[in-house]
Amino acid sequence: MKALYDIYAKLPEDTKDMLERLFSSIHFTESQKLEIVKEEADLRQWKEKSFVSIYDYEPLLEKKNGRQGEEYVKNLRAHMIKLRQAETDYSDFFPKKKPNVKAKAVVEDSAILLGKCPCPVDGEKTRCCKLRTLDAVQQCSFGCSYCSVQAFYNENQIRVVDNLSERLRAMDIDKDVWHIGTGQASDSLLWGDDFGTLTALSEFAENHSDIIIELKSKASRDVFDRKYPRNMIFTWSLNAPTIIEKEEHFTARLEERLKAAEKARDMGSLVGFHIHPMVLFKGWREEYSYIASEIERRFKPEEICMISIGTLTFTKAVLKRLRELGEESRVLEMELSPAAGKFSYPLETKKMMFSHVFKSFSKEFRDQIFFYLCMEDPSLWMPVLEREYACDKDFESDMRKSYFYKVNLK
Secondary structure (H helix, E strand, C coil), rough: CCHHHHHHCCCHHHHHHHHHHHHHHHHCCHHHHHHHHHHHHHHHHHCCCHHHHHCCCCHCCCCCCCCHHHHHHHHHHHHHHHHHHHCCCCCCCCCCCCCCCCCEEEEECCCEEEEEECCCCCCCCCCCCCCCCEEEECCCCEEEEECCCCHHCCCCEEEEEECCHHHHHHHCCCCCCCCCECCCCCCCCCCCCCCHHHHHHHHHHHHHHCEEEEEEEEECCCCCCCCCCCCEEEEEECHHHHHHHHHHCCCCCCCHHHHHHHHHHHHCCCCCEEECCCCCCHHHHHHCCCCHHHHHHHHHHHHHEEEEEEEEECCHHHHHHHHHHHHCCCCCCCCCEECCCCCECHHHHHHHHHHHHHHHHCHHCCCCCCCCECCCCCCHHHHCCCCCCCCHHHHHHHEEEEEHHHHHHC
């Protein structure tokens, strides 16, 4: 079984030695061996003690019922469930940061194509805003451990589209396109305007006042020495300081992101925030409440276009890729439940986390800012945000109305 040996080969030598002794002492099926090795790989990635090193399986050897392997796996599963269901403890976790992408950006003469929001819209398993994406840059030099971008673009190279202004002018845009995001395949402010990206987007926004251009970032680059069109909205992904330190490597600190947003605001731009992806860890309540209090301390409701809330969500391909990379991280030390074709926290956990964040804001902010749940189950809207939509079209319509109301506030 190739998958077993590929994962096994990356385990520490002492763990492999202990597994060899285990496998020679107890009979396991190939599927059981694969499960054991996968779980040991997860424990190594989380920097937790290997199960084979802490579990005394000697008493199993005395049993002659032929079920020793089954019982070992049963105890392993119980151990992993206990770890996954508990709030992740980062107090003793000090990961080695993988090198960020050092390669210079490669300017490519490739066509500009508008993509679609990655929500699984078939059957409306999530409430989708129908965002269109513009991949002017692909790949990111930040090292967020949960990142799907680096799972898809795994080359040590950043690609920037050449002649962006000309390509945007020549782009055929459907009449139903009103909201374009540039932060799906890279960080929107990663390169600032080094390649003329912001200049090109500004020109496009100026010529399309009926379209919202949203830039999304975890950076603090000082690009706010000039004014941008009002329909060009700058948003930042915000996370708990612990998660930024332990899992969002090479990104700007929370304070730096908020200061960058203040500079954007001071130059007349609307800003927005994505409190995403939330992580269930020891201390999460206090740290996510702190984010809400800092937003309220620094900004007025009319200066903020939107605030989204969401959490960790993984496809099978991304889970596989993260495990293959084996970087030290505890983001997968969580209860993975099926979620619209992907894997995420159970709904009850999400409801608890999202409600806490939403209620951390004052009623003034909750009433005057467009809050929404990003790529989340529709059943969460009413218990969390105290409103819901019957379909994606209603959600999109309400978002559009709210965004342009803020854009037109002067």
